[in-house]
Structures are given as C-alpha cells and as structure tokens.
Amino acid sequence: MTRRHRAVPIVLTVLLLDAIGFGIVLPVLPSLVVHLAHVPMAEATRIAGYMLVAYALMQFLAGPIMGNLGDRFGRRPVLLLCALAFTIDYALMAAAPTIGWLFLGRLVAGIAGATYGPANAVLADVTKPEERAKVFGLMGAAFGGGFILGPALGGLLAGFGTRAPFIAAAALTGLNFLWILTSLPETLKTEDRRRFDWRRANAFGTFAPLLHQSRAVLLILASLLWQVAHQVYPSTWAFWASLKFDWTPAQIGWSLAAAGLSMAIAQALITGRAVARFGEERAIVIGMLVGGTSFALYAFVPIGWMVYPIIFFSALQGLVYPSTNALLSQMTDASNQGALQGGMASVSSVGAIVGPLLMTQTLAAGAEQGFAGAAFLAAATLVALGLSVIVFGVIRRPAGQAEVDAAGAE
Secondary structure, X not given: OOHHHHHHHHHHHHHHHHHHHHHXXXXXXXXXXXXXXXXXXXXXXXXXXXXXXXXXXXXHHHHHHHHHHHXXXXXXXXXXXXXXXXXXXXXXXXXOOOHHXXXXXXXXXXXXXXXXXXXXXXXXXXXXXXHHHHHHHHHHHHHHHHHHHHHHHHHHHHHHOOOHHHHHHHHHHHHHHHHHHHHOOOOOOHHHOOOOOHHHOOOOHHHOOOOOOHHHHHHHHHHHHHHHHHOHHHHHXXXXXXXXXOOOHHHHHHHHHHHHHHHHHHHHHHHHHHHHHHHHHHHHHHHHHHHHHHHHHHHHOOOHHHHHHHHHHHHHHHHHHHHHHHHHHOOXXXXXXXXXXXHHHHHHHHHHHHHHXXXXXXXXXXXXXXXOOHHHHHHHHHHHHHHHHHHHHHHOOOOOHHHHHHHHHO
C-alpha cells in the first residue's frame, strides 16, 4: 500500500476515534447541564442549545481557515491541531465547576470541529472523482461505528459519575493526536499547494470556484437546509428521550448506539451501491425522503420501543451527505479541494448555529405544551424544503441550463 493510499484507513480511524469521543459524552450531557445550571430539564434543553451555538460559531470561523491552511501547508498539521483542540475541550468539560466552563470548552471544540474539512480533503486527495462518493460513505461508516461504541460506553461510564465519560473522551482524543503524529502521511502534493488567501478563508470565499455554477449554488442551499434539520439529533435527542420517555443515560446511550450501528451498516454496504445505481442526484433524493419521513415518525412515536425500528429505517438518510459532497468535489480542481471542504464545514456550521437554536427552543416550547415531538416536526418541514430545491432546481433544470453551467465553468 502506497503512502498516499495508506492515508485512507488512517483517516477513517481518526474519524472513528473522534466519533467515539463525541458519542461518549452525549448520554450524560443533560444530567450535567441540569446539575451545573440548577434548572429543570426543559430549561436545560435551551442552555444546551446555546452551548451548541457557541461551538458552531467558532467552527464557522475556523472551518474555512483550516481548509485554506490545509491547501497551503498540507492536511497533516491541520488535523494535528484539531485533535489537540478536542483533547483540551474534553479535559475542560471533565473539570468544569460551572456552566461557564462548559461554554469555554465548546468554544475550544469549535476549532477542533474543523477536523472533517481536512479529513475530507485527504480522502479527495487520494481517490478518483468517480470513487469519492463511496469513500465519503466509508467516512460516514467510521462516524457511525464511533456512534455504536461511544454512546454505549458513555451509558456504562455514567455509572461512575457524569464526569467519567468526559475523562474517557479526553484520553481518546489524546490517542488520536498521537495516531496522526506517528502514522498519517501527507497527501497534498507540493505542486498542488497554493498561497494562503484571507479573502478565501471565509465561508463565502471558499465557494468562489463554484459560484459560477447554478447547480452548485442550489446544492449548497439544499445542503444548508438539510444541515439545519439534521441538528435535531445532536441538539435534542438526549433531552427529547428524557422528556418523552423518561429514559436513563444508559437507555439514551443504547439508542444512540443503535443509530450508529444502522448508520455504519448503511454507509459501508449501501451508499456506494446506491450511488452507482442511481447516481448522486437521485441518491440525495432517496436520502432526503427517508430522513424527512423519519423525522415525522419521531415526532409522533407513542412508545419507547418503537423508536428502534425508526432508527434502522432512517439509516438511508446517510446517502445525502456523501452524495452531495461527491457532486461538489467534482466541480472543482485539486488545488481547491481543501477550500471546498472547509466551505462545506462552514455550511455545517451555519446549520449548527441556526439548528440548535431552532430545535432546542422548539422542543422546550413543545414539551411545555405537552408535545415533545415539535422539534422533529420542524425538521421534517425543513427537509421537505431542501428536497424541493434538489428536485426542481438541480435535477429538473430548465432547458439549456446545463450548457450555461458548462460555459461558465470554461
């Protein structure tokens, strides 16, 4: 295996360890916020939403900068910086004496959250354009694998106290730093590097190579709507399960582990085949249809055990991200892949700014009125809007639009 192709399993392992670290803390986060802020669960949901916004604001600023730094200096040093920031974040959260310390940890983690931009760029560096959807799907499988192990471990570690999962997460991310330091080769060739440009180190400049293509703009818009809707999972799942079913941290952990298992299976076994058979555009449609339906089902599910069939059905929504990313990556050249992936990280960050505010406030307001599924209903509505953009703006383009796009690319 060449140095460049050896990067693929290493990066997938890095993402797996990141996901485990993230998943470990989710089952205990509601209890920790309630404890530190001295508020009931509904109000803790709102506070957690503000924490996620603090994280996303920092990621919004850091994502494009990290992507452009990766295009200038290589992917490896950027990934090392992100792994170190994650380690500091979890250590801060493990020792946090007040809710303010949790917010500080989330600000540090915003920098670390830029991991996915340079990681995607590594995968784009070493794969052919037609193979990227499959490889990006493996990235989703790695994240799903982390979500199998992480929440299950978090639920078990909760028995040792609400701080124990954070200590374990700090240890894992420290291991991740050492793994990158000792094993990851640089994948960006010297001749493909470009000068760092502050004009492009922002959420708008990163997409400059794509903005002449109307299909790319619409894909970015649909991706943003999807990202906002998808924030219903990380921002409300644990709180929704506590409010609706009175689940314990262990029960929340097992439900998240089931979600990770279903995601890993779908990404590893289905994504590549589905894209090969239907193409990226129709794969996005299938994923959004499944995702929107799943959100609606979660909104009205009456009994806790019924959540599990929905979890496994919803796994096909994992088609959306790799297919969208693959389409966009085919619209730019090698020297701009890092900027593109940094820009996609910024789209995720915008979703992570708007989404938690919308979803946590909607969940809290709905719960106070006796309807804990309100946030999932809002997510289903957003997905319907994104699906409309894909179907009527990307797939059913007006006659001659493809030629206009092609001329613009030239």
